[in-house]
Amino acid sequence: MNNRAKILIRIEDKYKHFCYIDKKTLKIFTHYFCSTQKTIGDWVKEWIKEEFGIIVNTAETFEEAKKCIRTKYPSLGNTRTDYHGWLRIWATEKINMEEARSGYK
Secondary structure (H helix, E strand, C coil): CCCCEEEEECCCCCEEEEEEEEEHHHHHHHHHHHHCCCHHHHHHHHHHHHHCCCCCCCCCHHHHHHHHHHHHHHHHHCCCCCCHHHHHHHHHHHHHHHHHHHHCC
């Protein structure tokens, strides 16, 4: 796990663990796309709202969003990936898409 970092999302004045992600991927993204006004957690909440229509502002909506992500990916056929892995895959895909959309990649 040394090459992974946590993505935390602020909900109800507490931080909730979303997933682990590759440190290098997260470091590059936060350097170019995050600030004191918009954290990686804010980006994740925005992506969840765009894709699933869920506003993540309570523990219940946080768990609902994670469930939506987990149920989306097993249909790809890789059943050896655990549910934490699906969250990591989803977050990495969203980071890559945001970088491509901005012209970074």
